[in-house]
Amino acid sequence: MTTAQAQATLYHDIPEARDVKVAIAGVDVHYGDKQALFDVSMQIPDRSVTAFIGPSGCGKSTFLRCVNRMNDTIDGAVVTGSLKIDGTEINDKTIDPVVLRASVGMVFQKPNPFPKSIYDNVAYGPKIHGLAATREELDGIVEQSLVKAGLWGEVSDRLTDPGTSLSGGQQQRLVIARAIAVNPEVILMDEPCSALDPIATAKVEELIDELRENYCIIMVTHSMAQAARVSQMTAFFHLGNLVEYGPTEEIFTNPRERRTQDYITGRFG
Amino acid sequence: MTEPSKKAATREIVERNLPARYRSESRFRTAGIVAIIVSVIILVLLIGSIGLKSLPAYTAWQIHLPVALDQALVDPEGDSSEASIRQGSFGRVLQNGMRETFPDVSGRSNMRSLFQLYTSLNSTRLMDQVIADPGLIGSDYVFTMPLGDDLDLYLKGMLVEDRSVEMNGVLEIEAGRRRTNIQSQSADFAIVLAELQQMMIDEALSLESRAAANRTLMASVDAEEADRLNEEAARFDQRAQVLRTDAAGENGQLELSDDLPSVIVEFRGGAIRMNRLDLNGQGGSGESILSIAENRSDEAWTLYVVDTPQARRRIPDNQLIWTRALVERGIVTQAFNHYFFANADSREPELAGIRGALNGSILTLIVTLLLSIPVGIATAIYLEEFAPKNKFTDLIEVNINNLAAVPSIIFGLLGVAIFIDVFSLPRGTPVLGGLVLSLMTLPTIIIATRASLKAVPPSIRQAALGVGASRTQSVFHHVLPLATPGILTGSIIGLSRALGETAPLLMIGMVAFIADAPKLSLEGFTEPATVLPVQIYLWYSAAERAFEPRAAAAIIVLLTLIISFNAVAVYLRRKFERRW
Structure with missing residues (x-):
């Protein structure tokens, strides 16, 4: 535990000169009797992509789900410690997760569009939050989101088709459009490309790279190559501990930890 | 990695087990198909048998009875008010209608039998119709009501065993006060007569064999039981003796009791229920239920035989004859049973719905x-x-x-x-x-x-x-x-x-x-x-x-x-x- 703490403080500093968007200090997660995350602390910069890597079951998805309090929906999950977005504590019962999730979007591993039309998929978030006063405004938001997600050209003439009729890659971009339609500050992506073929993956990666200009993106990935391609910061998790966190180039070329090196060179995992 | 010989061995083992695996697969599939066939057959049988049983309920034989709605009877107060109509004797109206339809029916018991062709609940239905339309008072009206449930079943062929034979011999009819004699020029009644006699003899034989069985049993039981068996055997013998005597006839005639099938002669809207048949098969005497005007006919006539004896059914011969006559005259017709779908429950099946x-x-x-x-x-x-x-x-x-x-x-x-x-x-x-x-x-x-x-x-x-x-x-x-x-x-x-x-x-x-x-x-x-x-x-x-x-x-x-x-x-x- 002391070594974990020492490491945590080691990578606690703000990397480079970027603004800190999400600041995490001493987060523990318990599922019932089982502890899934041990004392994680890190600072995630704005307008960049941060990748979480690590073997299955290392706690990276659990950690990701802390940021939009998705763990609240799991019975028996207890999150302790401090999570701040722009200096505001979010791991607090007084903060409504609904308000939080309006500013922290999430994209899941398997594309999960609603079984409704493409238009309704994108419009759902703005509608329930009341972001559009008129139909024209809502149309505008839907179009902008689909344009930002790089899907407008493919679906503009069939907005009333069901979202589930799209291909896997298109569905995943539709889901991203749905997430950015509510104009979030942070977008969480839980292995967004693991169910896609290489061409769809390339398109989604390209999209992530574009979105980085405006959003703080945190993604979990199993593909080291993907982490190297799209992320600026990388965090390596192992057995519920944050082992190493730093600029992607550094992690991949010059890891400080033996375990990180073993993992990225494929010696275990 | 795997050596060739090992590979071959694996394949051999798999091939050896394969037929057994396929056999169990096909056994399972056969069992499934058999189960489906059995359940479909059971379902079809179940619904089919209920459906068949329900068929008689969808149609009803109805009487379209002409009735005279006399003001004195249906509107005693004379003001066409509901209260007045409710005091009317609609049962009497229906009875009068039946009397008009069968003018030659006389005698209390015959009358009562005649009024049992329909249920008396129909008088309330007639009353309701008159209340709904008081303009009917004083008019001649054709009232439609369902035929009694037993007669309805009879017309649907579900109550008795019967047959009718078309005859064309010349008939001489001699109508008396109490009995009507019939003579045919040929032996038109011979076959029926022989059947009836054979039936009586068969019955006598079966009684005699039961008596014989009793006497055989007597040897193996105690004295008291033996006495009882003996007495019973004596009674059987006595009844057999009576039957044989009856079958032989008396004064050249065979008497038809209620335990024997009914023999009815139908001719030109008239009907005679035979009580005696001449042993020569050429005629007999009976009771005229619907009188026949002429006393001689060379037209076709019908010999109607109801094999179910009168003693063993709920409806007497005269009701059968009247019903057949009403069907003949078009007063009783079959229609869709709207009573079943329009009415609530009733104690009379023909009105129950x-x-x-x-x-x-x-x-x-x-x-x-x-x-x-x-x-x-x-x-x-x-x-x-x-x-x-x-x-x-x-x-x-x-x-x-x-x-x-x-x-x-x-x-x-x-x-x-x-x-x-x-x-x-x-x-x-x-x-x-x-x-x-x-x-x-x-x-x-x-x-x-x-x-x-x-x-x-x-x-x-x-x-x-x-x-x-x-x-x-x-x-x-x-x-x-x-x-x-x-x-x-x-x-x-x-x-x-x-x-x-x-x-x-x-x-x-x-x-x-x-x-x-x-x-x-x-x-x-x-x-x-x-x-x-x-x-x-x-x-x-x-x-x-x-x-x-x-x-x-x-x-x-x-x-x-x-x-x-x-x-x-x-x-x-x-x-x-x-x-x-």
Whole structure:
């Protein structure tokens, strides 16, 4: 535990000169009797992509789900410690997760569009939050989101088709459009490309790279190559501990930890 | 990595086991196909036999009786008011109509028999028609009423064994005061006569063999029992002796008792029931039931034989003859049995219908639907989506599952204990029945709803929560629409089970005889009622044979309702089913 703490403080500093968007200090997660995350602390910069890597079951998805309090929906999950977005504590019962999730979007591993039309998929978030006063405004938001997600050209003439009729890659971009339609500050992506073929993956990666200009993106990935391609910061998790966190180039070329090196060179995992 | 020899060995082992694997596969498939065929056959037999049994209930023989609505009889006060008409003697009107139709029927007992062609309940129906249209008073009116249930069955060929033979010999008829003699020029009666004699001799032989059997038994029993057997044998012998004597005839004639088939001569609208047949087969004497004007005929005539003896049936020969004459004259015709669909229950089968039970079922089902579906679905949504998972909710869940397995009669007891004893709701009413059936249907609906909520993939919930929907929004906007087909199916199947339920309703008094159909309106909910399955039960246990086809027809109506309910469930599921 002391070594974990020492490491945590080691990578606690703000990397480079970027603004800190999400600041995490001493987060523990318990599922019932089982502890899934041990004392994680890190600072995630704005307008960049941060990748979480690590073997299955290392706690990276659990950690990701802390940021939009998705763990609240799991019975028996207890999150302790401090999570701040722009200096505001979010791991607090007084903060409504609904308000939080309006500013922290999430994209899941398997594309999960609603079984409704493409238009309704994108419009759902703005509608329930009341972001559009008129139909024209809502149309505008839907179009902008689909344009930002790089899907407008493919679906503009069939907005009333069901979202589930799209291909896997298109569905995943539709889901991203749905997430950015509510104009979030942070977008969480839980292995967004693991169910896609290489061409769809390339398109989604390209999209992530574009979105980085405006959003703080945190993604979990199993593909080291993907982490190297799209992320600026990388965090390596192992057995519920944050082992190493730093600029992607550094992690991949010059890891400080033996375990990180073993993992990225494929010696275990 | 694997050596070639090892590979070959694996293949050999697999090949050796293969036939056994395929055999068990084909055995399983055969068993499945056989099971399906057997169940289809059983289903077809079941529905087919009920359907066949119900056929006589769909048509009714009706009497179109000309009646004179004399003011003195139907409107004693003379002011055409309802009160006055209610004092009218409509039974007399019907009787007069029958008298007019059969002017030559005389004698008290013959008259009584004549008036039994229809049920006296019809006088109330005639009264209602006159009240509805007082303009009928004083006019000649043709009143349509159903023929008595036994005669209706008779015309449908279900009551007696009979046959008619067309004859064309010349008949001499000599009508006397008490008896009518008939002489034919040829031996037209010879075959029937021989049959009757043979029947008597056969009966005598069987009696004699029973007497002989008794005497053989006497050797192996004690003295007291032997005496009894001996006496019985003597009686058998005596009866056999009488039969043989009767069969031989007396004064050249054979006497026809009520234990023998009836022989009836029908000719030109007249009918003579034979009491004696000449042994030469050329004629005999009998009682004229419908008089024949001429005393000689060289036209065709009918020899009508009813093989079921008069002593062993509910309707006497004269009623058969009158009925046949009415059919001949076109006064009795067969039509669609609208009484069955328009009337409530009645003690007379020909007037009994399912209307009351059907209305009762509809009202009861409305109460069940309004109570159990909202409560059931709300309970299921709360338990599945919102309730914390702890010991208490586990307990509730276990108990709901147990309730689904509780025998339905227990719910009837519960209904008596709570709704009648505590809340003093009126017994035997649709509102009470609906409450009890809701108790019974609730667990089914809750379980079906929870199952279909569970079947909605969690990714949909996560997606909704992920864009910031609240828990309620994610349930009502996304989960519930996806679960709707399953919820609808479960609810409709629960309701169709309630529609077919009998036991709990017997407990709460929905088993009464209801002669007035409850109205399909708000007050109908608190009027005494019965429901279709209970009506079926009542009819099957009734004494009159004519209730049996009506019970079968009520089953067909109930099955039709239940099958269409289930078809609606399948249709809704297909229509709203969405894939993701």
